Amino acid sequence: xxxxxQPDIHITVSEGASLELRCNYSYGATPYLFWYVQSPGQGxxxxxxxxxxxxxxxxIKGFEAEFxxxxxxxxxxKPSVHWSDAAEYFCAxxxxxxxxxxxxxxxxxxxxxxxxx
Amino acid sequence: xxxxxxxxxxxxxxxGQEVTxxxxxxxxxxxxxxxxxxxxRGLELLIYFNNNVPIDDSGMPEDRxxxxxxxxxxxxxxxxxxxxxxxxxxxxxxxLRDSRxxxxxxxxxxxxxx
Numbered sequence: 001x002x003x004x005x006q007p008d009i010h011i012t013v014s015e016g017a018s019l020e021l022r023c024n025y026s027y028g029a030t031p032y033l034f035w036y037v038q039s040p041g042q043g044x045x046x047x048x049x050x051x052x053x054x055x056x057x058x059x060i061k062g063f064e065a066e067f068x069x070x071x072x073x074x075x076x077x078k079p080s081v082h083w084s085d086a087a088e089y090f091c092a093x094x095x096x097x098x099x100x101x102x103x104x105x106x107x108x109x110x111x112x113x114x115x116x117x
Numbered sequence: 118x119x120x121x122x123x124x125x126x127x128x129x130x131x132x133g134q135e136v137t138x139x140x141x142x143x144x145x146x147x148x149x150x151x152x153x154x155x156x157x158r159g160l161e162l163l164i165y166f167n168n169n170v171p172i173d174d175s176g177m178p179e180d181r182x183x184x185x186x187x188x189x190x191x192x193x194x195x196x197x198x199x200x201x202x203x204x205x206x207x208x209x210x211x212x213l214r215d216s217r218x219x220x221x222x223x224x225x226x227x228x229x230x231x
Contacts, residue, residue, distance in 0.1 A: 036222075043121075043208060043222040090160065104150075104173065105220060107160040 002027040002093045006108035013081050014116045021076040021111050023091030032094035033074040039087045086115045121223035123209050129229045135197040138226045142211030151194050152208040199230045
């Protein structure tokens with residue numbers, strides 16, 4: 001069974017500083033990996049996803065993530081954080097279901113990002 | 118395009134009452150998912166449908182929970198009877214029937230059972 005670990009529950013960074021959110025996954029085959037962001041009172045919005053190919057993927061809002069198979073990691077990065085980036089971030093791993101169909105995602109427990117002005 | 122639409126957005130109900138949450142997936146999407154989010158357990162997949170057929174309901178907590186998808190544009194998640202421990206945010210999500218497609222989430226139904 002697949003699983004995702006986000007070791008940091010809370011992270012605080014200063015506006016303008018760089019950001020890295022950690023994500024480690026467990027899956028027996030090539031994983032499909034995702035980062036979602038959730039603002040307070042809102043649903044989850046996709047930031048970026050990795051299926052194959054280039055291991056460095058670009059997403060919306062200036063975010064990027066790098067897939068490292070040897071470390072089973074898919075860390076999210078942003079060079080310069082803005083106050084509006086304060087939110088909760090979820091890493092997820094997807095597995096093609098045996099019967100075919102939509103992607104079934106398993107989520108990490110999330111990392112709450114606080115941005116200090 | 119309209120996203121995934123959920124109703125109600127907020128509901129407060131008394132223990133023992135029936136709760137019905139509704140979801141309209143994105144038009145053209147044929148996979149639908151129900152997730153539950155709590156502080157203690159995070160995001161849990163309850164059930165998902167493919168072409169209106171339930172594929173995996175192993176995440177449904179117990180018999181008090183049931184989900185239906187009578188057609189491609191509507192799904193319900195019902196809790197009967199409700200209990201305080203059911204208080205959570207329930208998300209509906211949809212995607213196209215391809216494992217590489219993005220799952221789009223609704224804004225959630227915030228349920229409080231008192």
